[in-house]
Amino acid sequence: xxxxATTLSAGHASEGDGHNAIYKPDGTESRNDLGSHGQxxxxxxxxxxxGAQVVITITSTYSKDEKIDSQQI
Numbered sequence: 813x814x815x816x817a818t819t820l821s822a823g824h825a826s827e828g829d830g831h832n833a834i835y836k837p838d839g840t841e842s843r844n845d846l847g848s849h850g851q852x853x854x855x856x857x858x859x860x861x862x863g864a865q866v867v868i869t870i871t872s873t874y875s876k877d878e879k880i881d882s883q884q885i
Contacts, residue, residue, distance in 0.1 A: 820859055820866060835859035835868055851875045 814821045815837075823832035833844040839860045846853040852875050859868045868884040 820868075833857070837861060837866060 818836065818838075820835040820837050821832065822835075831846050831848070833842075833846075833855065835842045835857055837859045839858055842857045842859070844855045844857065846855065854873045855870050856873075857868055857870045859866055861867075865885055870882045870884070872880045872882070874880075
């Protein structure tokens with residue numbers, strides 16, 4: 813996880829270019845497009861500070877119109 817005044821970014825190694833996401837900690841939406849095992853994954857996220865923690869709410873849409881909602885703290 814990396815943090816600047818205007819962004820949070822996270823990632824990990826995987827096949828191809830790896831999986832990387834950039835979030836805006838001011839609560840505005842961020843869109844990240846990822847590829848995994850031949851599928852396109854689109855994530856729409858909002859990151860906000862809650863005290864000393866950042867809470868990231870994510871909706872991921874897979875190529876078969878499958879959606880998953882998740883939250884990271």
